Structures are given as C-alpha cells and as structure tokens.
Amino acid sequence: MVAIEDIRTRARELLEGGKVRAVLGFRRSSAGLLAEPTFVTELNDVASLVWDATCVHNLALYLVNEKKRQKAERNPDTRPLAVIAKGCDSRAINVLLQENHIARDEVVVLGVSCEGGGVIDVRKLADVLRGKEATAAAYEGLGSVKVTTASGEATLAASDVLADRCLECATAYPSVSDVLFGEKVDERGFSSRFAATKAVAAMTEEERSAFWDGHFERCIRCYACRAVCPMCYCDECVVDSTSFIVGPTTTAEEKANRIRWIQRSTTPADNAMYHMVRAMHLAGRCVDCAECERVCPVNIPLRLLNTSLESEALEMFEYTPGTDPAQPSLISSFRDGDPNDFVR
Amino acid sequence: MNANVYLPALARIAGIEEETRGARAIKTFRVEFPEGGNFDHACGQCAMLSLFGKGEVMISIASAPAVKDYKQFSIMKSGRVTTALHDLKVGDIIGIRGPYGNQFPLEQWKGRDLIFVGGGVGLAPIWPVIQTAVANAEDYGKITVFYGARSSRDIMYKADFEDLARKAIVQLSVDAAEDGWQGYTGFVPANLMDKAPSPNNAIAITCGPPIMIKFVIQNLQKLGFTDEQIYTTIENKMKCGVGKCGRCNVGKDYVCVKGPVYSWAELKTLPQEY
Amino acid sequence: MDTILKKERLGEWVAQIGSRARVFAPAYADGIWNFSPVAAGVSIELDHGNTVRPAKGFVFPQREVLYRFRQESGKAPELTETLPDTTPTVVFGVRPCDGRAMVRNDKVFTCGFKDPYYSARRDQVVFVGLACNMPPSQNCFCLSMGGSPHSEDGLDVLMTELDGRYHVKAITPKGKAIVESGAALFDKMQVPDGNAVAKVHADADKCPQRSLAAMEKIAAGLKEHFESPKWDELARACIGCGACTYLCPSCHCFDINDEITGNTPLTGERVRTWDNCQFPDFTMHSSGHNPRHDTGARLRQRVSHKLLYFVENHNMQQCTGCGRCISHCPVGIDIVRVATEVTGQ
Numbered sequence: 001m002v003a004i005e006d007i008r009t010r011a012r013e014l015l016e017g018g019k020v021r022a023v024l025g026f027r028r029s030s031a032g033l034l035a036e037p038t039f040v041t042e043l044n045d046v047a048s049l050v051w052d053a054t055c056v057h058n059l060a061l062y063l064v065n066e067k068k069r070q071k072a073e074r075n076p077d078t079r080p081l082a083v084i085a086k087g088c089d090s091r092a093i094n095v096l097l098q099e100n101h102i103a104r105d106e107v108v109v110l111g112v113s114c115e116g117g118g119v120i121d122v123r124k125l126a127d128v129l130r131g132k133e134a135t136a137a138a139y140e141g142l143g144s145v146k147v148t149t150a151s152g153e154a155t156l157a158a159s160d161v162l163a164d165r166c167l168e169c170a171t172a173y174p175s176v177s178d179v180l181f182g183e184k185v186d187e188r189g190f191s192s193r194f195a196a197t198k199a200v201a202a203m204t205e206e207e208r209s210a211f212w213d214g215h216f217e218r219c220i221r222c223y224a225c226r227a228v229c230p231m232c233y234c235d236e237c238v239v240d241s242t243s244f245i246v247g248p249t250t251t252a253e254e255k256a257n258r259i260r261w262i263q264r265s266t267t268p269a270d271n272a273m274y275h276m277v278r279a280m281h282l283a284g285r286c287v288d289c290a291e292c293e294r295v296c297p298v299n300i301p302l303r304l305l306n307t308s309l310e311s312e313a314l315e316m317f318e319y320t321p322g323t324d325p326a327q328p329s330l331i332s333s334f335r336d337g338d339p340n341d342f343v344r
Numbered sequence: 345m346n347a348n349v350y351l352p353a354l355a356r357i358a359g360i361e362e363e364t365r366g367a368r369a370i371k372t373f374r375v376e377f378p379e380g381g382n383f384d385h386a387c388g389q390c391a392m393l394s395l396f397g398k399g400e401v402m403i404s405i406a407s408a409p410a411v412k413d414y415k416q417f418s419i420m421k422s423g424r425v426t427t428a429l430h431d432l433k434v435g436d437i438i439g440i441r442g443p444y445g446n447q448f449p450l451e452q453w454k455g456r457d458l459i460f461v462g463g464g465v466g467l468a469p470i471w472p473v474i475q476t477a478v479a480n481a482e483d484y485g486k487i488t489v490f491y492g493a494r495s496s497r498d499i500m501y502k503a504d505f506e507d508l509a510r511k512a513i514v515q516l517s518v519d520a521a522e523d524g525w526q527g528y529t530g531f532v533p534a535n536l537m538d539k540a541p542s543p544n545n546a547i548a549i550t551c552g553p554p555i556m557i558k559f560v561i562q563n564l565q566k567l568g569f570t571d572e573q574i575y576t577t578i579e580n581k582m583k584c585g586v587g588k589c590g591r592c593n594v595g596k597d598y599v600c601v602k603g604p605v606y607s608w609a610e611l612k613t614l615p616q617e618y
Numbered sequence: 619m620d621t622i623l624k625k626e627r628l629g630e631w632v633a634q635i636g637s638r639a640r641v642f643a644p645a646y647a648d649g650i651w652n653f654s655p656v657a658a659g660v661s662i663e664l665d666h667g668n669t670v671r672p673a674k675g676f677v678f679p680q681r682e683v684l685y686r687f688r689q690e691s692g693k694a695p696e697l698t699e700t701l702p703d704t705t706p707t708v709v710f711g712v713r714p715c716d717g718r719a720m721v722r723n724d725k726v727f728t729c730g731f732k733d734p735y736y737s738a739r740r741d742q743v744v745f746v747g748l749a750c751n752m753p754p755s756q757n758c759f760c761l762s763m764g765g766s767p768h769s770e771d772g773l774d775v776l777m778t779e780l781d782g783r784y785h786v787k788a789i790t791p792k793g794k795a796i797v798e799s800g801a802a803l804f805d806k807m808q809v810p811d812g813n814a815v816a817k818v819h820a821d822a823d824k825c826p827q828r829s830l831a832a833m834e835k836i837a838a839g840l841k842e843h844f845e846s847p848k849w850d851e852l853a854r855a856c857i858g859c860g861a862c863t864y865l866c867p868s869c870h871c872f873d874i875n876d877e878i879t880g881n882t883p884l885t886g887e888r889v890r891t892w893d894n895c896q897f898p899d900f901t902m903h904s905s906g907h908n909p910r911h912d913t914g915a916r917l918r919q920r921v922s923h924k925l926l927y928f929v930e931n932h933n934m935q936q937c938t939g940c941g942r943c944i945s946h947c948p949v950g951i952d953i954v955r956v957a958t959e960v961t962g963q
Contacts, residue, residue, distance in 0.1 A: 029950035032756065036950030037855045057949065061857065072911065123649050133756050218648065220671070220680065222860035222894070228948050244899050247906040251367060255904065256427035263877050264891040265681045295948035297670055297861050299649040349731045350684045350874075350888075351699055396687040396695050397878050397886055422904040437694040554907075580909070581901050583874045586731040589893070590871035591900065594909075596927035601730060615844055 002112055002182035004051045007084065010110060010179060011046045014082050020108055021077040024062055025084040026055040033122060033134050037062065051084070051112060051181075053139045056119040056163070058289040059083045060092035060230040063102050068235070082108040086119075088165070090174030091287035091322025092230045097176075098325045099285075101233060111177025116141065116185035117158065118166025123299065125161045129154075137161075143190075159190055165290035165303060167191040175323055194311040197304045212272065218298040219271040221264070225292035225302055226278060231285045239277045240264065275305060283309040284330030287322040349586050352394045352439030353381025357432055358414055363500045364493075370465050370500060371430055372406070372418045375440065385409055386447035387472040388577065388605040392585045393417065394439025398428045402582045402600065404469035405443065408476045415440075418468035418500060444585045446605050448473050448549065448575065457485035459541045461560050463492050463532045463552025467500050469577050469604065470551045478511040488541055492517035492532035496525055515539055533559035536567075543568040549575045561608055571609035578603050578611065619788040621797060621804035622811050623777075628784070629661030631800040632710070638799075639706035639744075642676070644669050653709060664711050664779065667754035668940060672867035673716040674723060676709055677739040680864075682890045684735070684874070690883040700887075701738050708744040708796060712773060713754065715940035717747050718765045719867030720772030722928070722936050726870050735890075744792045747773035751822050757941030759828035759954055765938050767822035778815050785815045828944075828954045831963040833925075833935050839961025840926040848960050850914035855949040858913060860894035862920065862943035862951070868936050871895055895919050921956055 011023040022039040027048040029036035035055045039062075040046055063081060070076035085093060090111055096102045117139030125134055129149060136148040143158045159167060166172070167190035174180065200208060221240075226232045236245050240262055246255065261277075262270045286306040293302045313319045316339050319330045359374035385391075385405050392400045407416035421430045432438070450473065458477050460470055477484050489508060493499045495518050508514055517528040517535040528535040533556060541548075548569055550560045557576055564574050580592035580599045587601035595614040597603060606614075623631060635641055636658055643662035645654035651666040653673065682702070689695035720740075727736035750758075750767035760766060770776050774793030778785040786804065788794040797804065830836060863869040873893035878886040893900065896916050902908045910916050928936035937953065944952045957963075 029952070030955045031944045031947060031950035031952045034950065039854055062855070065857070069912065127649070215648070218652075220860070220864050220892075222864045223897075224857070224859035224861045224948055227857035227859040244902065246899075246902055246904065250906060252421045252423060252427045255423040258424070263889070264873055264875055264893075265877065265889055266891070267681070291948070295859070295861065297650075297865055297946050298652070348685075348699055348701075348734050350735075350890075351697060354694055354697075396689055396697075396888070397876050397884050399876055400874065426904075439695070439697075581903055583893075584872070586733075588726055588731070588733060588870065588872075589874070590726075590869075590895065590923075591893070593923070593927065595922075596930040 002051055002115065004049065006181055007051060007110065007112070008046050008049050011040060011049060011082065012043060014108065015040070015043055015046065019079065020082040021079040023049070023082040023084075023110075024059050025049045025110070026051065026057070033120070033125075033137060049084075053117060053120050053137045053145060053162075055084075055086070056291075056294060058089045058092055058228075058230055058291050059085065060089050060096060061228060061291075063093065063096060063107055064230055064233040067102065080106050080108050082110055084110045084112055085174050085177065086112055086114055087169065087172045087174055088287055088289040090176055092289060094176055094322040094325040095231060095285055095287060095329075096233075098322075098327065098329050104325075109174060109177040109179075111174030111180040113173035113180065113182035113184055114139075114166070114169075115182050116172065116188050117145075118162040118169065118172060120145070120161055121163040121294070124163070125156075128156060128160050162190070163290060163294070164191075164196050165288050168193050168195055168288075168307075171323075176325060194307055194314075196301075197307040197311060200304050201308065213268060215300045216271040216275060217268050219266060219275070219300060220298060221266050221271065221274065222297060224295040224297065225300075228291045228295045229282070230289075231282055231287075232278070238281075239274050275300075275302070279305040279309060282306055284313045284317075284319060285321050286310055349441070350584070352392065352400075352441040353377065354379060354437050355381065355415075355440045357434055357436045357438065360432070360434055363418060364498045369421045369430065370418055371421075372416060372500070373429070373432075374407075374414045374416050375438070376414045381440075382412070382415075383443060385415075385443035387450060387476055388447040388469065389443035389445050390469075390585075390600075390604065391415065391417075391440050391442030391444065393425075393429065394441070395425055395428045396439065399425045400439075400583075400585075401425045401429075402444065402579075402585055404577070404604070406468040406471045408472040408479065410476065410479060418465055418471075420465045441585070444600055445603055446601075448605050450476060453547050454483045455485060455545075457488070457542070457544075457546040459488045459490070459546055459548045461490040461532060461536055461548060461550040461552070461564075463556040464494075464498070465500065466552030466556070467491055470549050471501070473549060474508070474512070478508065481511065485545065487512035488515065488539075489513070490515045490517070490532060490536055490539070492519065492528075492535060494519045496522055531559070532556055533563045536560060537563050540567055543570070543573060547573055547575065551577050571612065572607055574608035575605060576608065576611065577605055619794055619797060620807040620812075621786050621788075622807050623784045623786050623804050625782055625784065627803045628664075631803050632656060632662055633659060634800050634803075635708050635796055639708050641708050641710070643710040653711070656710075662710055664748050664777070666711060668713050668715075668942070669711070670865060670942070670946070672719065672865060672940070672942065673709060673712045673745060674719065674867050674870075676707060676743045676745075677720070677736055678723065678727070678870060679739075680892045682735050684888045684890055686885070686887050687876075688883055688885045695884075702735055704738055704742045706742055706744070708746060710746045710748070712745045712747045713750060713940065714747055714765060714767060714769040714771070714773070714776075715758075715760050715763075715938040716867045717745060717772035718760075718763075718769055718938040719940070720745065722868040722932075722934070722938070723870060724772075725932050742792075744774045744796055745772065746775040746777060746793075746796075749776060749778040749819065749822065751779055751818055753825050753827055755941045755945055757828055757944040757952075757954075758939060759830055759941060760939035761823070761827055762830040762954075763935055763937055763939035764833065766819075767825070768819045778818055780811070780814045780818060783811075785811060827939075828941070830954050830957055831961070833929060835963065836935075836957050836961055837926045837929045839963065840922050840957070843960050843962070844918070844922075846960050849918045850912070852951065852956050852959065853913035853917035856896070856913040856917060856951055857948055858896050858898055858916070859948065860892075860896060861946045861948060863894040863896060864892055865942040865946055866937075867940055867942075868924075868938060869894075871900075895923070917951070917956065921953055921960070924953070925957055
C-alpha cells in the first residue's frame, strides 16, 4: 500500500537537506476530479502532496520544460528536481536519459507503484456515471475503484474506468528509481499489451482509413498532444512551428527560407499529416503514458497510433522504449541480426 | 480604402533606393497607384504591404502626407516578406492596404520647437513629420534633427540630409570612429546630451532601436523635458492591422489602432515590455 | 414573444426549419458533445451539459479563406474575394454563456473596422439558446461574470426546459422569424407556464457555482499586480497548448497566412486561422525579441485580456464563465483561482 505520508516524509527530507530545487508531485485541483502537478519548494506545502488514482500526469514532461525555462535564466538553480513517477513516467525519464536529454544526477526519481491498479480515465468514468461528476476516485485493489459523487460512493469495476493504457500495462512500477513507494505487482490480468491497437489493425484498409479520417477531421490543432508529450522536446517542431527559434543572429535568409511543411489550416490533410509525422518521430520512443489522448479536447484516440508503431518495434526489434536507460535507442542504433528484407 | 478591410489595393514599385547594404540592408521603395486605390494618410500612419504567396508586413509610411503622387517606405530586410520585398524590381506589383494607426498631433505642436531624434531605420516613421514641418516652417519654431547610424555608410536619406541641413539644424552621428567623419562620434543619446537642446516650448520626437529610445527618453528627461513633451512610436508583431487578430496589444491598446504614436505620458501607463 | 412548445413537437419544428436552413444541434459522438449537423428528419435531444467546442465557430470558423490570388510571372496579381456563403443556419442548444460571448465577439469584429467575413455569418446565423436549469459543469461561473443561466444576450431565441415542454422566447427579429414559421406547433403561454419559467430560472440562479470577485475589483487587482511573481508560479505547469483559447467562446486571436496551391502561375489563398496567445512564438518579433517569452507572461496576457483590458476598452469582461478552459486544461490551470490568487482576493 502506498502511504502518502511516506512520500511526504521523503519530500520533507529532500527539501530540508537542500538537495533538490523542488519536489514535483501532485496536489488536489480546483479544476476537477484529477490531481494537478505541483512544484513544492516550501516545507509548508509538502502536506498538499497527494497520491491516488487521479494522479494521471506524466511529470517527466517537466524535466524537459524546466530545462527550457532555465536556458533563459541568468543564474538557474542547478540542483536536481525530485519527481514523483509512476511506471509509465519512469519509462519516459529513462528515454530522456537514454537520449542524453537529461543527466541522471539532474533528477531524483520518487518511484510509485500502481500496485496492480492504475489511473482513472475521466471520459470512461463520465460514461459510466452518466453525467454525474465525481469528486474523488481511489483504486481499492482486487479490480475495484471507489468513486465519490454528489449522491454518495460507488464501487466500479476497474476495467470500466481505469485508463486503457493501464489495463494494457505490463510494468506498473518504475524500473529505475531512487526510492520506490509501494509493492511491485506484476500480474494485473486486465488486458494485454497492444490489445486496442491490434483491434484497429484488424480493420480492413477502408475501415481503418475512414476511422482515422473521421478522427483527424475533428482535430483543432491545439497541439495539446505535442505539448504534453515528454518526448516531443524539439525546440522547433518540423511539422509546424509555434515555437520557431529566432534570435538576434538568425539571418533574414534563414527566416525567409524556412519551409512550411504543413499549413496552420485545420484541413483533414494537414491534420492527418501532423499526427502521422509526429507519430513517426515517436516510433521507438513512446512509452504509452497516453497523456496525448487524455488531453485531446476532442477525444482523438491518439495512443492507437503510437502503440501501433511500438508493437512493430517490439515485433521487429524486441524493443520496448524506456525499460533500460543504458540500452541504445532503437532508431539510432542497429544490430547485425536486425530484419533487413526490405533491403534489395 | 477597400470595403473589405483585408483586401489590398494593387500598387506598382516605381523606384527602389539602396540605403544600406549588408546583413540588415535597408531599401527605400516608392510606390505608385496607376490603377487608383491611393489613399490619404497622416504623419505616423502605416500601411500593410502584401506579397502574394509570402505574406504581409506593416510598414510606416515614410513620405509626407502632402506628397500625393506616391507613397514611400523604407524597409529593413528581416524575415520572409521583407526579404522578398528586397528582391523586387521596379515595375513589380504589390498589394497595399491602409492607412492604419494614429498620427502625430502636428496641429498641437504649432509654434513649438521640434527636436527629432532618430536612429537607423527608425528615421523613416518620423521622416514625414520632419518633411511636413520644414515645408511649413512658419508654423513651427526651431527644427532640429538628430540622426545616427552605425557608420556613415548606414546613414539613410543621405541626399535628403544635404537639403535638410539648409532648412533645419542637423546633428548627424556615427557609432564608431571613422576617418573623415565630420559629425559627432558616439551613440545618438550621447549626441543628444552633448548638444543639450532646450525643453522650453519644445516637443521631442524619437524613433529607433528600442535600446536607443530607452536612453533617449532618459536623457530628454534629464534635459528637463516633461513626459507630455516626449513622443515616440511603438511596434509589435502584427497580422491583421485592424485591431482584431489580438496579437499586437500592449496592455489594453492594440498598437495597430491606438498606436504607433504615443507620448511618453501615455506610454508609461501601459505595461512595460522592453 | 413567449410561446410554449411541447417536447414531442420539437422534432417537427426542427424539421420545418431544416427545410429552409442548415440546422446544428449538440450531439454526443466519439465521447464528446459537439454541435453537429442535424440530418433531415432526425430529431434532436437537448440534454447535453455544454458542448466542448463553443458556438463561436459558426461566426468565426477555424479556417476562413479571405481571398484567392493568381499571379503570372512579371504580371499584376488577380485577387478574388471569397466572402462566406450565406446559407441560413440555425444552431440549437447554445448555452447563455456562449450567447453572451457572442456580444463580446461582436465588439471585436464589428466595432472600429468592420470584419465582412464575421458580419456575413453573424447576420444570418440564428442562435437558439437553452437555459441552464442546473450548471452544466462544476466549473461554471456565469453569475460572477455578470451573466446568468438564463441570460438572453447574444441569442436570438431562448428555450427553457419545463415539465414535458419548452418555454420558447423569441428575442431578435431573426428569432421571431423562426418561431413564427412554426406557429402552428406552438401553444400560447399561460400564467402557470410563466410561473414555471420564473421558478426554474430562480432555482437555477441559486445553484452553487464557482465564484469570482466583482468585475471592478478583479480589474483593479490585475492592474495593480501586473508584476506579481505569482504569475510565474501559477503558470509553471502550463504546457503552452491551445486548449483554453480554442475552446473559449470569446477568444478571437487569428493568424493570416498565404497557402500556395501552384507555382506557375502562382496561385494560392490568403487564409485566416485561429491562433493562440499561449503558443511561445505568438508575439515573437523578427528581431528575436519576444515580449511574452515565458508562460507566466502569457498566462498574464490571457487572464488580463479577459478580465482587465476588455473591461478598460468595452466596460465588460470578455470571459462569460463557461468554465471550458478550466475543465479542459491538461494541467488544471484555473482562471478563477488564478484571478483570485493574483489579485489577493
């Protein structure tokens, strides 16, 4: 059982010892059921840290964002960031380490096991509650989730309300951490890896094409999917720039010659191109935290794209991103035994 | 102006002058309206220049309102549209819509001494005011023009300055020492302090790089100019030019509508973003 | 003009309107509520909370072609204006917060220079509102924004759900026209109906909502605390996406870009698309200077635009309290909490 007091105690120790510049965890949110990310720097605020099935965010994202922020600071605080990380989050941290985007001593991983459970999918919960809003949710073990609404408490089947990625997850605890809270539980028995994406792969080409056309049509290009992904850390995104890096030394020619690969317009073609190029750039790197899908305001089932590529990575190269930071990254390495029947 | 505010009129490039060369080259364009579509403008106002397939940029109209045959724009090569503008030849057609923005309150300045302080391409937005003032010299007091550039090669409107020197007090400067340079050597704000114009019944109008404007205003205040006596122009990234796309605001003001002209008294009430 | 429409007749009224106009209504598809086209003969059910996407898309679509251009090398370009087609459009199920936002959008697009694209659409879209008998979301705060669950501002018709029937109130001439066109379907409003409406509205006003201090206090507070370090704190988790602005019924920032479709001759379109002050390069100058270079400055811009600058310019808040930005922010950034904390209320 993960005891929140244990996490708070460790957080207090780290802050008191001046070892970290902040403890990044979760606290209750005024915005709704889900917890929200919080940077705790004061001892007084440690008590706000919470841990339950509403702690959905992949806080590895902020290792990337804080690094960007610090670039603009004159005297950045270079102490490490302590980050509360679930299994999926720690896989993201591992990919960042593997790709040398961060160094191991820049992060203190406060690992938390999901202990056979997972996190809530707010939309699945809304479907089950038929419009009633929940104010609290907790994984009770043995496949049950206790949910509190205005009319009282309800116990729901985990498979009905936990996120799909949790149901498919093979390792719901961090493989790399500085400390681990909770027991490692391997057997979860909900679903199997890639179940959802395999169902889409089983469609005919026409069905699949119509499936994705319908979804991409809805895209409003808010870029929440890209913004929330820890792996999308490029200062300048090749597909569309909302963060074109211009400095005092950028020449007029560089600005003039910059290619617009796709338009800002939300045409089905531009939308599809954006999503597919982004998915390709994540191949071999996506850890299925499924934050992209959660944050999409119009509910595009994005993880189906990424997990489809990861199932190929597993099949072709026996590779799962984020399991081992020392492992060479898939796309930037090769082994003699790699399949090469496409080489003619 | 077109009934559709976004639809430009077409105009012909009638003349191109190379003012400066190098990485941040400046060219002056004279634009005529053989098919009609010309519009009157007031000092300080700007227009959106269009290159189809590239985009639009908001540029100050550098010719005086009294000049009816053409409109003048001095443009520094900076990005996609301005690079394409620099590649144009005489006879090419561009789109143009305007005039946008507010104006320098010349009426209020009648009878007063006018002190212009410009740097680099920032001379262009205040050039129409200078031209109008010297053309109506009897309406104004003493006219002084401070202007500086990195080097003598980078001075804009060289030919016009020779003529201007006969009608106004011209104080030119270059940033770095140069053989044969007769004028002041040093930054524009320093030249201003060196000559120390009197604030008595005077208005100071300044435009140039943000850092220059900052120090010019400081120095004007040191010389005793009040906030109401100091005028400048501000700019921001713009797309629509008509106060709707929401991009160019400084505080509550859309610069494309409420600006670019501001007295320091007004400007200091807006959020400071330099 | 007040009338009563029995619930079982709603389908007929919609069908009648549908014979002369495109009809949209909230529908649940792919896990979200959104305005969807209503096919001929299909009835509508007004039992949604609020749509994810706001009604502003009907007058300010995400993509609008301003004009087309064609230019042969060395010759003058030809421009073809592309004003929107003005097929009559009727939208059902618009919540009062979206209606009040329309009043704000009118200020932006029709005051000063008149935007012909917005006006062409606004002049012929009919917004049929639906009063909120209960707050559609736990993040509603329309009352704090000077609105109400039954406000008529910006709407052409306001419907209120009663027992087995709707109160239908025509507000504008456009609204009257679509009600009168279905005259036979409606019943006269009787005194008990009027009492029922008044009670439903009064009860709705009493439902608890999120609460924000008064307009003048918030505006003054935001002005005073412009340099507050709280902005950076509150924006630290912001990921810089466009969820808040694109879902906001009164956000109107846009970009203009040329989209080339051919090179010899040069052909293309000058297109307006939604843009977002939360994107990092929204205010990036060509010189590399960015006046709003961090999330704190950008959050401050959005909140101040909604609750201070719009007040200074138009004497009304631009935010109408729909709560979408709060509900959909990936990291829980909450405008009510932000405005309250920064101003020290």
